[in-house]
Amino acid sequence: MTKEIIKFEHVNKKFGRNEIISDLSFTINQGEFVTVLGASGSGKTTTLKMINGLEMPTGGKVIVNGEDLSAADLVDLRRHIGYVVQSIGLFPHMTVAQNIAVTPKLLKWDQARIADTVDHLLELVNLKPNEYKKRYPNQLSGGQQQRIGVARALSTNPPIMLFDEPFSALDAIIKQDLQQEIKNLHQKLANKTFFFVTHDINEALFLGDRVMVMNQGKIEQFASPRELVSKPASSYVARLLGTVEQNKDLWEQLK
Incomplete structure (x- = not known):
């Protein structure tokens, strides 16, 4: 039986008058590898930070492992959520x-x-x-x-691992090796949920069981890599995937 481990219910997030997230709702099941794809300012890192309470929603509910974060002990919560960032620290x-x-x-x-x-x-x-x-x-x-x-x-x-663009500062060969290692690691660690933020389309499609495409604080599409590529749900998703096709065309021209 699948178990919901992360759930956003009509979540809104503002910094002052600036709305970063608007009416965000989604569910992630235990053991999934979810990648979150979007441009800078799309709200993907803010969404990640709300999962471990580093940011709290302005409105709506964030529920992690059955517990509403508005009533949770955030120190205890963070001890049960792994967090990997680009700067490593x-x-x-x-x-x-x-x-x-x-x-x-x-x-x-x-x-x-x-x-x-x-x-x-x-x-x-x-x-x-x-x-x-x-x-x-x-x-x-x-x-x-x-x-x-x-x-x-x-x-x-921890049952949940959060990754905030951990490989973006690494060179291409090391990055590719680590992507394969993190994919293998998820397969080894039964029932562990990975939530991985990236701006790299190929990385998102390679790693994710499902890919969440964000744009201006909203979800454009949340689907398997195969469905995303074969049936883009919006013009934004189609344009995003089109950049990969442009790169393929460039490589063909250079051969």
């Missing part, structure tokens, strides 16, 4: 192991459990524990730092 004075262990230490886990968790998560993100856990962030490449960011976000085994 590793603590430079801490080793890799210490960075991954930040939240488990706050939760007062014993040292043996923390050590086992660090080793397991490093293996999960394809980094050898004995080789990497004593390194500092400045001794890692950008791709390795992002892997540590993912491992840290997974440290308490």
